[in-house]
Amino acid sequence: MYLTKEEEKMLNGEMGYAKQIAMEILVALGKIYNAEKMIPVKSTQISGVSYKNLGEAGLEWLEEIARDGRVEVLSTLNPAGVDLEDWGKMGVDEEFVSTQKKIVETYVKMGVQPTLTCTPYYVGNKPQLGDNVAWSESSAIIYVNSVIGARTNREGGPSALASALTGRTPYYGLHVTENRAPSIEVHVPELRDEYDYALLGYFIGKMCRGKIPLFKGVKSVDNVELKALGAALASSGDLAIFHIEGLTPEYTLKPIEKMERIEVEERDLREARDELNDDSPVDLVFIGCPHASLEEIIMFMEKLNGRQVRKETWICTSRSIKNLCVELGVKKKLEELGVKILADTCPVIAPIEQVGVRSIATNSAKGAWYSRNLNKLKVKIARMDELVEEAVKEY
Numbered sequence: 001m002y003l004t005k006e007e008e009k010m011l012n013g014e015m016g017y018a019k020q021i022a023m024e025i026l027v028a029l030g031k032i033y034n035a036e037k038m039i040p041v042k043s044t045q046i047s048g049v050s051y052k053n054l055g056e057a058g059l060e061w062l063e064e065i066a067r068d069g070r071v072e073v074l075s076t077l078n079p080a081g082v083d084l085e086d087w088g089k090m091g092v093d094e095e096f097v098s099t100q101k102k103i104v105e106t107y108v109k110m111g112v113q114p115t116l117t118c119t120p121y122y123v124g125n126k127p128q129l130g131d132n133v134a135w136s137e138s139s140a141i142i143y144v145n146s147v148i149g150a151r152t153n154r155e156g157g158p159s160a161l162a163s164a165l166t167g168r169t170p171y172y173g174l175h176v177t178e179n180r181a182p183s184i185e186v187h188v189p190e191l192r193d194e195y196d197y198a199l200l201g202y203f204i205g206k207m208c209r210g211k212i213p214l215f216k217g218v219k220s221v222d223n224v225e226l227k228a229l230g231a232a233l234a235s236s237g238d239l240a241i242f243h244i245e246g247l248t249p250e251y252t253l254k255p256i257e258k259m260e261r262i263e264v265e266e267r268d269l270r271e272a273r274d275e276l277n278d279d280s281p282v283d284l285v286f287i288g289c290p291h292a293s294l295e296e297i298i299m300f301m302e303k304l305n306g307r308q309v310r311k312e313t314w315i316c317t318s319r320s321i322k323n324l325c326v327e328l329g330v331k332k333k334l335e336e337l338g339v340k341i342l343a344d345t346c347p348v349i350a351p352i353e354q355v356g357v358r359s360i361a362t363n364s365a366k367g368a369w370y371s372r373n374l375n376k377l378k379v380k381i382a383r384m385d386e387l388v389e390e391a392v393k394e395y
């Protein structure tokens with residue numbers, strides 16, 4: 001693998017310990033994937049923040065890197081295990097919170113912005129078409145590749161941090177134009193809202209593992225729907241990119257081979273819904289996976305229409321959107337109705353076992369998928385209208 005003089009220096013430790021470790025990680029990755037060289041990146045999004053996932057060993061490793069590690073490019077942080085300000089509302093123990101704060105401080109010491117959101121593109125980390133970036137967090141990766149047309153592979157937390165510290169990533173996979181071309185045509189029925197897109201993503205993810213779908217028959221799609229579709233594809237199928245004919249920036253890329261074709265029917269979406277429903281009483285109603293935009297929060301409030309919730313109800317979002325909700329009086333109104341607006345976190349990566357939640361209802365296929373497979377919760381996927389009714393229902 002070709003390395004520039006500066007990259008060689010990093011690898012030899014002439015530019016410090018952290019850069020050496022980071023370059024070792026990137027060179028190892030490059031060798032595995034036969035990358036011919038490193039390329040510069042414009043930004044990184046780093047996962048591996050929640051103490052629940054990172055653990056003591058992860059924190060120790062980070063502290064070691066942070067001794068002399070400083071980021072070279074705009075770098076933002078994935079959510080943590082708690083809302084760093086309103087953690088008292090979550091029912092999580094103080095010991096967890098103090099270690100969680102230490103983890104975030106360690107990233108901040110390295111120059112990473114503590115955005116603590118899986119939607120960095122809403123809060124200032126929004127690359128341009130064709131930019132190379134190194135992002136971890138599967139829902140953000142697929143969004144940035146598909147909707148923005150910037151280029152990243154599916155990085156893990158350590159490799160994204162390594163790119164942050166060196167400003168480089170190995171040139172392979174989705175950084176190469178021909179690897180981004182669609183490989184399967186997916187004809188879709190009429191889709192109403194983000195819930196339908198989540199079901200579509202869940203269904204197609206399972207069918208198209210290792211492929212790149214080109215969706216056909218979509219007349220218009222909004223940002224919330226794109227977010228839901230991508231998050232679901234990335235969960236059930238580990239996909240990192242999709243295209244929509246006429247709507248996403250790279251849908252005209254020429255397929256390498258003749259494309260396969262799938263026709264999605266209404267009953268496929270119903271099947272996906274049934275698979276993500278355990279038919280169990282709901283402890284927690286949750287929206288904001290990926291983190292909610294202001295418009296989703298307002299939509300939930302309007303559907304609630306002044307009614308008090310009777311169940312634990314969380315809306316998860318980024319700190320900056322939560323602050324906007326404070327300014328607009330939305331947070332106060334929702335809190336008066338019993339809804340908790342939480343920033344920096346979500347129920348999938350929070351220590352949900354401490355909160356006493358055994359079942360969750362959400363409009364997100366990703367939220368349902370990980371709550372079931374990672375946290376062993378019972379799940380229910382439902383439209384936002386139905387979630388509102390679930391939240392106000394008497395026990």
Ligand code: F3S
Pocket residue numbers: 079118139231288289290291316345346347348349366367370
């Ligand atoms: Fe974000 Fe948590 Fe969903 S990190 S994408 S809200 S699982």
